[in-house]
Amino acid sequence: MKFSETLQKILPFGYLFLVILGILKESIYYYQVGINILKYSNIMDILISPIADLTSTPLILSVFIVYLIILYIINLLLTKNFNKDWLKKRINLKKPISEITEEEVKTFCSKLIIGILAVGLLSFFLGIGLGSGVKVAKKISKNTLNYDYKMKFGDDEISDIFLIGSNSSYYFYVEKGSRNVKISPVLAIKSIEIIKNKRLNK
Known part of the structure; x- marks a missing residue:
């Protein structure tokens, strides 16, 4: 299965995953200052939260786009080497390496790249939520806020x-x-x- 086909199939689940990450990020961030954000959010806030985070600054958006491009290039490089034994060994199917097909290699590569993307997004959202929340909470408790x-x-x-x-x-x-x-x-x-x-x- 091609990477593009795999991506099309999981796209709805991918957006749901993004929404869940957005909820986690917001909940963790506001929890640090004693707010249960879900009590004050409507469905639209929840749906646009992950998109708003990824496009919050040009730097974050640029890094995200570069990250996607790098993953896509890695996927291309892996699928072009579908006949290499070192790659087939990674698939860990219960059959001889010589019997592993190109389609199985491409499916494995697509799932691997999507898994890396999911872990990267999870790390980003949780890191932003926890790091930003702790930073704000410390400034409030120490009375070192900048009133902008x-x-x-x-x-x-x-x-x-x-x-x-x-x-x-x-x-x-x-x-x-x-x-x-x-x-x-x-x-x-x-x-x-x-x-x-x-x-x-x-």
Whole structure:
């Protein structure tokens, strides 16, 4: 079975896998600051979460694309060497090496590459969720946050905040002078101003 055919068959399951990874990443990240994010998320937040993470910065998107290209090239190199004994030995089928067919080698290679891709994505999402969450939690507990946003509420009150995150319904943040995590509905906020824009204020 060709790699492209294998990919087409598992694509729906692949996206489901991505969604599960997105949920895990969000849950781990927000758990570090005491929030059960699933209580504040709707189905759309969950579905777009993995795509939003992979496209969050040009660097992450570029690395992901390069990773896919490298895996594809490795798959091509392996399948071109389908008649090599060293590759057939890896398949570990219960029959002589001479009887292993090209199709069996290609199927093995496709499954191997997809497995490597799955492990890579799992490591990325769990690493981002755990690492970012721990970093934010430490900054909150040590009161070393950078308050890069001004939030204007419905009553025109304005506060300097550190924005932990947001989804389609809620903002999660810490106000300057406090170590308490606050949750506000999107409809209760008039505007958010970026005070320190890293892309513009260089």
